[in-house]
Amino acid sequence: MSNIAARLINWQEQHGRHHLPWQGTHDPYAIWLSEIMLQQTQVGTVIPYYQRFLRYFPDIPSLSQAPLDDILSLWSGLGYYSRARHLYQAACIIVRDYHGTFPKERELIQQLPGIGRSTAAAIMVFAYGHRSAILDGNVKRVFSRYFGIDGYPGKKKVQDQLWLKAEESLPNGNSKKCHQVYTQALMDLGATICTRHRPQCHDCPLRSDCVAFKEKRTDQLPTAKPRVSLPKKETIFLILLKQKKILLEKRPDTGIWGGLWCLPEIHLEEDIGAYCTQHFKTEVRPLFNFPPLNHTFTHFKLRIHPRLLRITSQIDTQQEGKIWIEPDEALDKAIPTPVRKLIKQYVHSDNSINNTESV
Ligand code: SF4
Structure with a gap:
Protein backbone atom coordinates (compact mmCIF):
# COMPACT_ATOMS: atom_id res chain seq x y z
CA MET A 1 0.00 0.00 0.00
CA SER A 2 1.32 3.46 -0.83
CA ASN A 3 2.69 5.43 2.04
CA ILE A 4 0.06 8.13 1.78
CA ALA A 5 -2.81 5.61 1.53
CA ALA A 6 -1.99 3.82 4.79
CA ARG A 7 -1.75 7.06 6.71
CA LEU A 8 -4.98 8.40 5.25
CA ILE A 9 -6.89 5.20 6.00
CA ASN A 10 -5.72 5.19 9.63
CA TRP A 11 -6.61 8.82 9.97
CA GLN A 12 -10.06 8.39 8.43
CA GLU A 13 -10.96 5.56 10.77
CA GLN A 14 -10.16 7.68 13.80
CA HIS A 15 -10.90 11.24 12.72
CA GLY A 16 -12.90 11.12 9.49
CA ARG A 17 -16.60 11.70 8.97
CA HIS A 18 -18.77 8.61 9.51
CA HIS A 19 -22.34 9.84 9.77
CA LEU A 20 -23.12 11.63 6.54
CA PRO A 21 -26.46 10.39 5.16
CA TRP A 22 -24.89 9.01 1.96
CA GLN A 23 -22.30 6.99 3.85
CA GLY A 24 -23.07 3.35 4.48
CA THR A 25 -25.14 2.92 1.33
CA HIS A 26 -23.92 1.08 -1.75
CA ASP A 27 -26.84 2.22 -3.86
CA PRO A 28 -25.19 3.85 -6.92
CA TYR A 29 -28.20 6.11 -7.42
CA ALA A 30 -27.97 7.58 -3.90
CA ILE A 31 -24.19 7.93 -4.19
CA TRP A 32 -24.49 9.57 -7.58
CA LEU A 33 -27.08 12.03 -6.23
CA SER A 34 -24.85 12.97 -3.28
CA GLU A 35 -21.82 13.44 -5.52
CA ILE A 36 -23.73 15.72 -7.88
CA MET A 37 -25.25 17.79 -5.08
CA LEU A 38 -21.87 18.15 -3.38
CA GLN A 39 -20.14 19.40 -6.53
CA GLN A 40 -20.70 23.09 -5.88
CA THR A 41 -22.43 23.06 -2.51
CA GLN A 42 -21.39 22.65 1.13
CA VAL A 43 -22.26 19.44 3.00
CA GLY A 44 -24.47 21.22 5.54
CA THR A 45 -26.61 22.72 2.78
CA VAL A 46 -26.78 19.50 0.80
CA ILE A 47 -28.04 17.17 3.59
CA PRO A 48 -31.71 18.33 3.77
CA TYR A 49 -31.91 18.59 -0.03
CA TYR A 50 -30.46 15.12 -0.44
CA GLN A 51 -32.90 13.58 2.04
CA ARG A 52 -35.91 15.36 0.56
CA PHE A 53 -34.92 14.46 -2.99
CA LEU A 54 -34.65 10.77 -2.09
CA ARG A 55 -38.03 10.86 -0.37
CA TYR A 56 -39.64 12.17 -3.56
CA PHE A 57 -37.55 10.14 -5.99
CA PRO A 58 -36.27 7.02 -4.21
CA ASP A 59 -34.90 5.39 -7.35
CA ILE A 60 -33.98 5.95 -10.96
CA PRO A 61 -37.36 4.97 -12.49
CA SER A 62 -39.24 7.41 -10.24
CA LEU A 63 -36.82 10.19 -11.19
CA SER A 64 -37.10 9.43 -14.89
CA GLN A 65 -40.92 9.61 -14.76
CA ALA A 66 -41.11 12.90 -12.88
CA PRO A 67 -41.95 16.20 -14.59
CA LEU A 68 -38.71 18.16 -14.94
CA ASP A 69 -40.41 21.13 -13.28
CA ASP A 70 -40.91 19.07 -10.09
CA ILE A 71 -37.25 18.08 -10.07
CA LEU A 72 -36.13 21.67 -10.58
CA SER A 73 -38.46 22.80 -7.79
CA LEU A 74 -36.88 20.30 -5.39
CA TRP A 75 -33.52 21.70 -6.44
CA SER A 76 -34.65 25.26 -5.80
CA GLY A 77 -32.12 27.02 -3.57
CA LEU A 78 -29.22 24.70 -4.39
CA GLY A 79 -28.35 26.61 -7.57
CA TYR A 80 -26.50 25.32 -10.63
CA TYR A 81 -29.70 23.83 -12.00
CA SER A 82 -27.92 22.19 -14.91
CA ARG A 83 -26.96 19.51 -12.36
CA ALA A 84 -30.65 18.68 -11.85
CA ARG A 85 -31.36 18.68 -15.58
CA HIS A 86 -28.44 16.31 -16.16
CA LEU A 87 -29.62 14.01 -13.37
CA TYR A 88 -33.00 13.77 -15.05
CA GLN A 89 -31.52 13.20 -18.51
CA ALA A 90 -29.16 10.54 -17.17
CA ALA A 91 -32.02 8.78 -15.32
CA CYS A 92 -34.00 8.64 -18.58
CA ILE A 93 -30.98 7.17 -20.39
CA ILE A 94 -30.45 4.55 -17.66
CA VAL A 95 -34.10 3.49 -17.92
CA ARG A 96 -33.99 3.42 -21.71
CA ASP A 97 -30.58 1.78 -22.24
CA TYR A 98 -29.94 -0.19 -19.03
CA HIS A 99 -33.47 -1.21 -17.93
CA GLY A 100 -33.24 1.20 -15.00
CA THR A 101 -30.14 -0.42 -13.51
CA PHE A 102 -27.16 1.82 -12.91
CA PRO A 103 -24.24 0.74 -15.16
CA LYS A 104 -21.26 -0.89 -13.48
CA GLU A 105 -18.44 0.15 -15.84
CA ARG A 106 -16.71 3.45 -15.35
CA GLU A 107 -16.60 4.19 -19.09
CA LEU A 108 -20.37 3.79 -19.34
CA ILE A 109 -21.03 5.85 -16.23
CA GLN A 110 -18.82 8.62 -17.55
CA GLN A 111 -20.87 8.85 -20.74
CA LEU A 112 -23.97 9.89 -18.79
CA PRO A 113 -24.84 13.61 -18.78
CA GLY A 114 -23.21 15.60 -15.98
CA ILE A 115 -20.85 12.83 -14.85
CA GLY A 116 -17.14 13.50 -15.23
CA ARG A 117 -14.17 11.26 -14.55
CA SER A 118 -13.96 12.00 -10.83
CA THR A 119 -17.69 11.57 -10.16
CA ALA A 120 -17.73 8.31 -12.12
CA ALA A 121 -14.75 7.10 -10.07
CA ALA A 122 -16.43 8.04 -6.78
CA ILE A 123 -19.51 6.02 -7.77
CA MET A 124 -17.30 3.07 -8.73
CA VAL A 125 -15.57 3.21 -5.36
CA PHE A 126 -18.52 3.72 -3.03
CA ALA A 127 -21.07 1.60 -4.88
CA TYR A 128 -18.88 -1.25 -6.11
CA GLY A 129 -15.63 -1.02 -4.06
CA HIS A 130 -13.63 -0.49 -7.23
CA ARG A 131 -10.03 0.78 -7.23
CA SER A 132 -10.49 4.20 -8.87
CA ALA A 133 -8.82 7.57 -8.38
CA ILE A 134 -10.93 10.64 -7.68
CA LEU A 135 -9.91 14.24 -8.22
CA ASP A 136 -12.57 16.66 -7.10
CA GLY A 137 -11.86 20.24 -6.02
CA ASN A 138 -10.89 19.27 -2.47
CA VAL A 139 -8.60 16.48 -3.60
CA LYS A 140 -6.90 18.77 -6.12
CA ARG A 141 -6.10 21.08 -3.25
CA VAL A 142 -4.69 18.29 -1.06
CA PHE A 143 -2.50 16.86 -3.83
CA SER A 144 -1.33 20.28 -5.08
CA ARG A 145 -0.10 21.04 -1.59
CA TYR A 146 1.17 17.62 -0.58
CA PHE A 147 3.15 17.07 -3.80
CA GLY A 148 3.99 20.76 -4.26
CA ILE A 149 2.44 21.00 -7.73
CA ASP A 150 2.49 24.54 -9.07
CA GLY A 151 0.06 25.89 -11.66
CA TYR A 152 -3.69 26.44 -11.73
CA PRO A 153 -5.39 23.02 -11.40
CA GLY A 154 -7.96 24.01 -14.04
CA LYS A 155 -5.20 23.86 -16.68
CA LYS A 156 -4.94 20.57 -18.53
CA LYS A 157 -1.20 20.15 -17.97
CA VAL A 158 -1.54 20.64 -14.20
CA GLN A 159 -4.62 18.45 -14.08
CA ASP A 160 -2.78 15.65 -15.87
CA GLN A 161 -0.02 15.82 -13.25
CA LEU A 162 -2.59 15.67 -10.47
CA TRP A 163 -4.39 12.69 -12.04
CA LEU A 164 -1.07 10.89 -12.26
CA LYS A 165 -0.44 11.48 -8.55
CA ALA A 166 -4.00 10.45 -7.74
CA GLU A 167 -3.51 7.14 -9.59
CA GLU A 168 -0.09 6.51 -8.02
CA SER A 169 -1.36 7.19 -4.51
CA LEU A 170 -4.17 4.60 -4.61
CA PRO A 171 -3.94 1.71 -2.19
CA ASN A 172 -2.92 -1.59 -3.77
CA GLY A 173 -4.99 -4.73 -3.48
CA ASN A 174 -8.64 -5.52 -3.98
CA SER A 175 -10.08 -4.80 -0.57
CA LYS A 176 -13.30 -2.92 -1.30
CA LYS A 177 -13.39 -1.45 2.18
CA CYS A 178 -9.82 -0.23 1.87
CA HIS A 179 -10.61 1.69 -1.35
CA GLN A 180 -13.76 3.14 0.13
CA VAL A 181 -12.11 4.31 3.33
CA TYR A 182 -9.15 5.76 1.41
CA THR A 183 -11.41 7.73 -0.94
CA GLN A 184 -13.52 8.95 1.96
CA ALA A 185 -10.30 9.95 3.75
CA LEU A 186 -9.22 12.15 0.86
CA MET A 187 -12.61 13.83 0.78
CA ASP A 188 -12.65 14.29 4.55
CA LEU A 189 -9.12 15.64 4.71
CA GLY A 190 -9.88 18.21 2.01
CA ALA A 191 -13.14 19.24 3.66
CA THR A 192 -12.04 19.39 7.30
CA ILE A 193 -8.21 19.71 7.57
CA CYS A 194 -6.63 20.79 4.29
CA THR A 195 -9.15 23.58 3.86
CA ARG A 196 -8.86 26.40 1.36
CA HIS A 197 -8.01 28.96 4.04
CA ARG A 198 -5.95 28.22 7.15
CA PRO A 199 -5.44 24.46 6.78
CA GLN A 200 -5.03 22.62 10.08
CA CYS A 201 -1.62 21.18 9.20
CA HIS A 202 -0.81 20.22 12.79
CA ASP A 203 -3.67 17.72 12.76
CA CYS A 204 -2.85 16.37 9.31
CA PRO A 205 -1.56 12.81 8.80
CA LEU A 206 0.44 13.98 5.75
CA ARG A 207 2.28 16.78 7.53
CA SER A 208 5.67 15.01 7.83
CA ASP A 209 6.39 15.09 4.08
CA CYS A 210 3.92 17.64 2.74
CA VAL A 211 5.79 20.01 0.40
CA ALA A 212 3.52 22.99 1.00
CA PHE A 213 3.81 22.59 4.77
CA LYS A 214 7.60 22.16 4.72
CA GLU A 215 8.09 25.13 2.41
CA LYS A 216 5.46 27.26 4.17
CA ARG A 217 3.51 27.62 0.93
CA THR A 218 0.07 26.47 1.98
CA ASP A 219 -1.30 29.90 1.11
CA GLN A 220 0.24 29.72 -2.39
CA LEU A 221 -0.92 26.24 -3.37
CA PRO A 222 -2.95 25.37 -5.27
CA THR A 223 -2.15 28.24 -7.63
CA ALA A 224 -5.10 30.60 -7.95
CA LYS A 225 -7.07 30.90 -11.16
CA PRO A 226 -5.55 33.56 -13.42
CA ARG A 227 -7.62 36.72 -13.23
CA VAL A 228 -9.56 37.61 -16.34
CA SER A 229 -11.87 40.56 -16.63
CA LEU A 230 -15.30 39.30 -17.60
CA PRO A 231 -17.51 41.17 -20.08
S1 SF4 B 1 0.12 19.29 5.89
FE1 SF4 B 1 -1.26 20.99 5.63
S2 SF4 B 1 -1.08 21.58 3.50
FE2 SF4 B 1 -0.16 19.57 3.71
S3 SF4 B 1 -1.80 18.18 3.12
FE3 SF4 B 1 -1.83 18.41 5.34
S4 SF4 B 1 -3.26 20.08 5.76
FE4 SF4 B 1 -2.74 20.14 3.57
Whole structure:
Protein backbone atom coordinates (compact mmCIF):
# COMPACT_ATOMS: atom_id res chain seq x y z
CA MET A 1 0.00 0.00 0.00
CA SER A 2 1.32 3.46 -0.83
CA ASN A 3 2.69 5.43 2.04
CA ILE A 4 0.06 8.13 1.78
CA ALA A 5 -2.81 5.61 1.53
CA ALA A 6 -1.99 3.82 4.79
CA ARG A 7 -1.75 7.06 6.71
CA LEU A 8 -4.98 8.40 5.25
CA ILE A 9 -6.89 5.20 6.00
CA ASN A 10 -5.72 5.19 9.63
CA TRP A 11 -6.61 8.82 9.97
CA GLN A 12 -10.06 8.39 8.43
CA GLU A 13 -10.96 5.56 10.77
CA GLN A 14 -10.16 7.68 13.80
CA HIS A 15 -10.90 11.24 12.72
CA GLY A 16 -12.90 11.12 9.49
CA ARG A 17 -16.60 11.70 8.97
CA HIS A 18 -18.77 8.61 9.51
CA HIS A 19 -22.34 9.84 9.77
CA LEU A 20 -23.12 11.63 6.54
CA PRO A 21 -26.46 10.39 5.16
CA TRP A 22 -24.89 9.01 1.96
CA GLN A 23 -22.30 6.99 3.85
CA GLY A 24 -23.07 3.35 4.48
CA THR A 25 -25.14 2.92 1.33
CA HIS A 26 -23.92 1.08 -1.75
CA ASP A 27 -26.84 2.22 -3.86
CA PRO A 28 -25.19 3.85 -6.92
CA TYR A 29 -28.20 6.11 -7.42
CA ALA A 30 -27.97 7.58 -3.90
CA ILE A 31 -24.19 7.93 -4.19
CA TRP A 32 -24.49 9.57 -7.58
CA LEU A 33 -27.08 12.03 -6.23
CA SER A 34 -24.85 12.97 -3.28
CA GLU A 35 -21.82 13.44 -5.52
CA ILE A 36 -23.73 15.72 -7.88
CA MET A 37 -25.25 17.79 -5.08
CA LEU A 38 -21.87 18.15 -3.38
CA GLN A 39 -20.14 19.40 -6.53
CA GLN A 40 -20.70 23.09 -5.88
CA THR A 41 -22.43 23.06 -2.51
CA GLN A 42 -21.39 22.65 1.13
CA VAL A 43 -22.26 19.44 3.00
CA GLY A 44 -24.47 21.22 5.54
CA THR A 45 -26.61 22.72 2.78
CA VAL A 46 -26.78 19.50 0.80
CA ILE A 47 -28.04 17.17 3.59
CA PRO A 48 -31.71 18.33 3.77
CA TYR A 49 -31.91 18.59 -0.03
CA TYR A 50 -30.46 15.12 -0.44
CA GLN A 51 -32.90 13.58 2.04
CA ARG A 52 -35.91 15.36 0.56
CA PHE A 53 -34.92 14.46 -2.99
CA LEU A 54 -34.65 10.77 -2.09
CA ARG A 55 -38.03 10.86 -0.37
CA TYR A 56 -39.64 12.17 -3.56
CA PHE A 57 -37.55 10.14 -5.99
CA PRO A 58 -36.27 7.02 -4.21
CA ASP A 59 -34.90 5.39 -7.35
CA ILE A 60 -33.98 5.95 -10.96
CA PRO A 61 -37.36 4.97 -12.49
CA SER A 62 -39.24 7.41 -10.24
CA LEU A 63 -36.82 10.19 -11.19
CA SER A 64 -37.10 9.43 -14.89
CA GLN A 65 -40.92 9.61 -14.76
CA ALA A 66 -41.11 12.90 -12.88
CA PRO A 67 -41.95 16.20 -14.59
CA LEU A 68 -38.71 18.16 -14.94
CA ASP A 69 -40.41 21.13 -13.28
CA ASP A 70 -40.91 19.07 -10.09
CA ILE A 71 -37.25 18.08 -10.07
CA LEU A 72 -36.13 21.67 -10.58
CA SER A 73 -38.46 22.80 -7.79
CA LEU A 74 -36.88 20.30 -5.39
CA TRP A 75 -33.52 21.70 -6.44
CA SER A 76 -34.65 25.26 -5.80
CA GLY A 77 -32.12 27.02 -3.57
CA LEU A 78 -29.22 24.70 -4.39
CA GLY A 79 -28.35 26.61 -7.57
CA TYR A 80 -26.50 25.32 -10.63
CA TYR A 81 -29.70 23.83 -12.00
CA SER A 82 -27.92 22.19 -14.91
CA ARG A 83 -26.96 19.51 -12.36
CA ALA A 84 -30.65 18.68 -11.85
CA ARG A 85 -31.36 18.68 -15.58
CA HIS A 86 -28.44 16.31 -16.16
CA LEU A 87 -29.62 14.01 -13.37
CA TYR A 88 -33.00 13.77 -15.05
CA GLN A 89 -31.52 13.20 -18.51
CA ALA A 90 -29.16 10.54 -17.17
CA ALA A 91 -32.02 8.78 -15.32
CA CYS A 92 -34.00 8.64 -18.58
CA ILE A 93 -30.98 7.17 -20.39
CA ILE A 94 -30.45 4.55 -17.66
CA VAL A 95 -34.10 3.49 -17.92
CA ARG A 96 -33.99 3.42 -21.71
CA ASP A 97 -30.58 1.78 -22.24
CA TYR A 98 -29.94 -0.19 -19.03
CA HIS A 99 -33.47 -1.21 -17.93
CA GLY A 100 -33.24 1.20 -15.00
CA THR A 101 -30.14 -0.42 -13.51
CA PHE A 102 -27.16 1.82 -12.91
CA PRO A 103 -24.24 0.74 -15.16
CA LYS A 104 -21.26 -0.89 -13.48
CA GLU A 105 -18.44 0.15 -15.84
CA ARG A 106 -16.71 3.45 -15.35
CA GLU A 107 -16.60 4.19 -19.09
CA LEU A 108 -20.37 3.79 -19.34
CA ILE A 109 -21.03 5.85 -16.23
CA GLN A 110 -18.82 8.62 -17.55
CA GLN A 111 -20.87 8.85 -20.74
CA LEU A 112 -23.97 9.89 -18.79
CA PRO A 113 -24.84 13.61 -18.78
CA GLY A 114 -23.21 15.60 -15.98
CA ILE A 115 -20.85 12.83 -14.85
CA GLY A 116 -17.14 13.50 -15.23
CA ARG A 117 -14.17 11.26 -14.55
CA SER A 118 -13.96 12.00 -10.83
CA THR A 119 -17.69 11.57 -10.16
CA ALA A 120 -17.73 8.31 -12.12
CA ALA A 121 -14.75 7.10 -10.07
CA ALA A 122 -16.43 8.04 -6.78
CA ILE A 123 -19.51 6.02 -7.77
CA MET A 124 -17.30 3.07 -8.73
CA VAL A 125 -15.57 3.21 -5.36
CA PHE A 126 -18.52 3.72 -3.03
CA ALA A 127 -21.07 1.60 -4.88
CA TYR A 128 -18.88 -1.25 -6.11
CA GLY A 129 -15.63 -1.02 -4.06
CA HIS A 130 -13.63 -0.49 -7.23
CA ARG A 131 -10.03 0.78 -7.23
CA SER A 132 -10.49 4.20 -8.87
CA ALA A 133 -8.82 7.57 -8.38
CA ILE A 134 -10.93 10.64 -7.68
CA LEU A 135 -9.91 14.24 -8.22
CA ASP A 136 -12.57 16.66 -7.10
CA GLY A 137 -11.86 20.24 -6.02
CA ASN A 138 -10.89 19.27 -2.47
CA VAL A 139 -8.60 16.48 -3.60
CA LYS A 140 -6.90 18.77 -6.12
CA ARG A 141 -6.10 21.08 -3.25
CA VAL A 142 -4.69 18.29 -1.06
CA PHE A 143 -2.50 16.86 -3.83
CA SER A 144 -1.33 20.28 -5.08
CA ARG A 145 -0.10 21.04 -1.59
CA TYR A 146 1.17 17.62 -0.58
CA PHE A 147 3.15 17.07 -3.80
CA GLY A 148 3.99 20.76 -4.26
CA ILE A 149 2.44 21.00 -7.73
CA ASP A 150 2.49 24.54 -9.07
CA GLY A 151 0.06 25.89 -11.66
CA TYR A 152 -3.69 26.44 -11.73
CA PRO A 153 -5.39 23.02 -11.40
CA GLY A 154 -7.96 24.01 -14.04
CA LYS A 155 -5.20 23.86 -16.68
CA LYS A 156 -4.94 20.57 -18.53
CA LYS A 157 -1.20 20.15 -17.97
CA VAL A 158 -1.54 20.64 -14.20
CA GLN A 159 -4.62 18.45 -14.08
CA ASP A 160 -2.78 15.65 -15.87
CA GLN A 161 -0.02 15.82 -13.25
CA LEU A 162 -2.59 15.67 -10.47
CA TRP A 163 -4.39 12.69 -12.04
CA LEU A 164 -1.07 10.89 -12.26
CA LYS A 165 -0.44 11.48 -8.55
CA ALA A 166 -4.00 10.45 -7.74
CA GLU A 167 -3.51 7.14 -9.59
CA GLU A 168 -0.09 6.51 -8.02
CA SER A 169 -1.36 7.19 -4.51
CA LEU A 170 -4.17 4.60 -4.61
CA PRO A 171 -3.94 1.71 -2.19
CA ASN A 172 -2.92 -1.59 -3.77
CA GLY A 173 -4.99 -4.73 -3.48
CA ASN A 174 -8.64 -5.52 -3.98
CA SER A 175 -10.08 -4.80 -0.57
CA LYS A 176 -13.30 -2.92 -1.30
CA LYS A 177 -13.39 -1.45 2.18
CA CYS A 178 -9.82 -0.23 1.87
CA HIS A 179 -10.61 1.69 -1.35
CA GLN A 180 -13.76 3.14 0.13
CA VAL A 181 -12.11 4.31 3.33
CA TYR A 182 -9.15 5.76 1.41
CA THR A 183 -11.41 7.73 -0.94
CA GLN A 184 -13.52 8.95 1.96
CA ALA A 185 -10.30 9.95 3.75
CA LEU A 186 -9.22 12.15 0.86
CA MET A 187 -12.61 13.83 0.78
CA ASP A 188 -12.65 14.29 4.55
CA LEU A 189 -9.12 15.64 4.71
CA GLY A 190 -9.88 18.21 2.01
CA ALA A 191 -13.14 19.24 3.66
CA THR A 192 -12.04 19.39 7.30
CA ILE A 193 -8.21 19.71 7.57
CA CYS A 194 -6.63 20.79 4.29
CA THR A 195 -9.15 23.58 3.86
CA ARG A 196 -8.86 26.40 1.36
CA HIS A 197 -8.01 28.96 4.04
CA ARG A 198 -5.95 28.22 7.15
CA PRO A 199 -5.44 24.46 6.78
CA GLN A 200 -5.03 22.62 10.08
CA CYS A 201 -1.62 21.18 9.20
CA HIS A 202 -0.81 20.22 12.79
CA ASP A 203 -3.67 17.72 12.76
CA CYS A 204 -2.85 16.37 9.31
CA PRO A 205 -1.56 12.81 8.80
CA LEU A 206 0.44 13.98 5.75
CA ARG A 207 2.28 16.78 7.53
CA SER A 208 5.67 15.01 7.83
CA ASP A 209 6.39 15.09 4.08
CA CYS A 210 3.92 17.64 2.74
CA VAL A 211 5.79 20.01 0.40
CA ALA A 212 3.52 22.99 1.00
CA PHE A 213 3.81 22.59 4.77
CA LYS A 214 7.60 22.16 4.72
CA GLU A 215 8.09 25.13 2.41
CA LYS A 216 5.46 27.26 4.17
CA ARG A 217 3.51 27.62 0.93
CA THR A 218 0.07 26.47 1.98
CA ASP A 219 -1.30 29.90 1.11
CA GLN A 220 0.24 29.72 -2.39
CA LEU A 221 -0.92 26.24 -3.37
CA PRO A 222 -2.95 25.37 -5.27
CA THR A 223 -2.15 28.24 -7.63
CA ALA A 224 -5.10 30.60 -7.95
CA LYS A 225 -7.07 30.90 -11.16
CA PRO A 226 -5.55 33.56 -13.42
CA ARG A 227 -7.62 36.72 -13.23
CA VAL A 228 -9.56 37.61 -16.34
CA SER A 229 -11.87 40.56 -16.63
CA LEU A 230 -15.30 39.30 -17.60
CA PRO A 231 -17.51 41.17 -20.08
CA LYS A 232 -20.37 43.10 -18.51
CA LYS A 233 -24.02 43.11 -19.55
CA GLU A 234 -27.01 45.04 -18.23
CA THR A 235 -30.66 44.15 -18.25
CA ILE A 236 -34.02 45.06 -16.70
CA PHE A 237 -36.13 42.69 -14.60
CA LEU A 238 -39.79 43.54 -14.19
CA ILE A 239 -41.58 42.82 -10.94
CA LEU A 240 -45.13 43.08 -12.21
CA LEU A 241 -47.85 43.23 -9.58
CA LYS A 242 -51.41 42.12 -10.04
CA GLN A 243 -53.03 42.58 -6.65
CA LYS A 244 -50.67 40.58 -4.41
CA LYS A 245 -49.28 38.36 -7.13
CA ILE A 246 -46.20 38.72 -9.27
CA LEU A 247 -45.57 37.41 -12.75
CA LEU A 248 -43.02 34.68 -13.49
CA GLU A 249 -42.16 33.50 -16.98
CA LYS A 250 -40.63 30.17 -17.85
CA ARG A 251 -37.28 30.47 -19.65
CA PRO A 252 -36.64 28.40 -22.77
CA ASP A 253 -35.03 25.01 -22.01
CA THR A 254 -31.71 26.03 -23.47
CA GLY A 255 -29.55 29.02 -22.61
CA ILE A 256 -29.00 30.87 -19.36
CA TRP A 257 -31.30 29.62 -16.59
CA GLY A 258 -32.89 27.20 -19.06
CA GLY A 259 -36.26 25.84 -17.90
CA LEU A 260 -36.33 28.01 -14.75
CA TRP A 261 -39.00 30.50 -13.73
CA CYS A 262 -37.82 34.08 -14.02
CA LEU A 263 -39.07 37.64 -13.75
CA PRO A 264 -39.79 39.12 -17.19
CA GLU A 265 -36.56 40.46 -18.64
CA ILE A 266 -36.21 43.27 -21.16
CA HIS A 267 -33.37 45.15 -22.81
CA LEU A 268 -32.06 48.24 -21.11
CA GLU A 269 -33.06 50.52 -23.98
CA GLU A 270 -36.54 49.04 -24.36
CA ASP A 271 -39.61 51.10 -23.43
CA ILE A 272 -41.22 49.29 -20.48
CA GLY A 273 -44.73 50.60 -21.12
CA ALA A 274 -44.66 49.62 -24.80
CA TYR A 275 -43.21 46.21 -23.94
CA CYS A 276 -45.95 45.46 -21.41
CA THR A 277 -48.66 46.60 -23.81
CA GLN A 278 -47.29 44.36 -26.52
CA HIS A 279 -46.45 41.28 -24.43
CA PHE A 280 -48.95 41.34 -21.59
CA LYS A 281 -51.75 43.41 -23.19
CA THR A 282 -51.78 45.74 -20.23
CA GLU A 283 -50.75 49.20 -19.23
CA VAL A 284 -48.53 49.56 -16.21
CA ARG A 285 -47.85 52.12 -13.54
CA PRO A 286 -44.26 52.39 -12.28
CA LEU A 287 -44.03 52.06 -8.49
CA PHE A 288 -40.40 51.79 -7.52
CA ASN A 289 -36.91 51.16 -8.85
CA PHE A 290 -34.93 48.75 -6.65
CA PRO A 291 -31.15 49.27 -6.55
CA PRO A 292 -29.23 47.39 -9.27
CA LEU A 293 -28.20 43.83 -8.48
CA ASN A 294 -24.97 42.26 -9.76
CA HIS A 295 -24.69 38.59 -10.67
CA THR A 296 -21.57 36.86 -11.95
CA PHE A 297 -21.72 33.96 -14.38
CA THR A 298 -18.62 32.00 -15.32
CA HIS A 299 -18.30 33.94 -18.57
CA PHE A 300 -19.87 37.36 -17.93
CA LYS A 301 -21.17 39.74 -15.30
CA LEU A 302 -24.79 40.78 -15.30
CA ARG A 303 -26.09 44.02 -13.77
CA ILE A 304 -29.83 43.79 -13.22
CA HIS A 305 -32.05 46.86 -12.89
CA PRO A 306 -35.24 45.78 -11.09
CA ARG A 307 -38.41 47.79 -11.77
CA LEU A 308 -41.54 47.36 -9.67
CA LEU A 309 -44.75 48.07 -11.59
CA ARG A 310 -48.43 47.55 -11.13
CA ILE A 311 -50.62 46.49 -14.01
CA THR A 312 -53.57 48.78 -14.60
CA SER A 313 -55.77 46.72 -16.94
CA GLN A 314 -57.68 43.47 -16.66
CA ILE A 315 -55.61 40.78 -18.32
CA ASP A 316 -55.77 37.13 -19.21
CA THR A 317 -53.77 35.37 -16.48
CA GLN A 318 -53.90 31.94 -18.13
CA GLN A 319 -51.05 32.22 -20.60
CA GLU A 320 -48.77 29.33 -21.32
CA GLY A 321 -45.33 29.67 -19.78
CA LYS A 322 -46.50 32.43 -17.44
CA ILE A 323 -47.80 32.27 -13.87
CA TRP A 324 -49.15 34.85 -11.49
CA ILE A 325 -48.10 33.74 -8.07
CA GLU A 326 -47.81 34.95 -4.48
CA PRO A 327 -44.19 35.94 -3.78
CA ASP A 328 -43.86 33.38 -0.94
CA GLU A 329 -44.96 30.58 -3.27
CA ALA A 330 -42.62 31.83 -5.97
CA LEU A 331 -39.71 31.14 -3.63
CA ASP A 332 -40.58 27.41 -3.78
CA LYS A 333 -40.35 27.40 -7.56
CA ALA A 334 -37.20 26.66 -9.52
CA ILE A 335 -35.92 30.22 -9.78
CA PRO A 336 -32.42 31.60 -10.34
CA THR A 337 -30.53 33.08 -7.40
CA PRO A 338 -30.89 36.77 -8.41
CA VAL A 339 -34.65 36.32 -8.88
CA ARG A 340 -34.83 34.74 -5.43
CA LYS A 341 -32.94 37.72 -3.97
CA LEU A 342 -35.20 40.21 -5.71
CA ILE A 343 -38.41 38.53 -4.61
CA LYS A 344 -37.16 38.44 -1.03
CA GLN A 345 -36.18 42.08 -1.31
CA TYR A 346 -39.64 42.91 -2.61
CA VAL A 347 -41.33 40.95 0.20
CA HIS A 348 -39.29 42.80 2.80
CA SER A 349 -39.65 46.16 1.14
CA ASP A 350 -41.61 49.05 2.53
CA ASN A 351 -45.27 48.24 3.18
CA SER A 352 -46.24 51.36 1.35
CA ILE A 353 -45.09 49.67 -1.85
CA ASN A 354 -47.11 46.55 -1.12
CA ASN A 355 -50.19 48.46 -0.11
CA THR A 356 -50.51 50.65 -3.14
CA GLU A 357 -53.95 50.43 -4.69
CA SER A 358 -54.54 47.39 -6.85
CA VAL A 359 -56.56 46.51 -9.92
S1 SF4 B 1 0.12 19.29 5.89
FE1 SF4 B 1 -1.26 20.99 5.63
S2 SF4 B 1 -1.08 21.58 3.50
FE2 SF4 B 1 -0.16 19.57 3.71
S3 SF4 B 1 -1.80 18.18 3.12
FE3 SF4 B 1 -1.83 18.41 5.34
S4 SF4 B 1 -3.26 20.08 5.76
FE4 SF4 B 1 -2.74 20.14 3.57
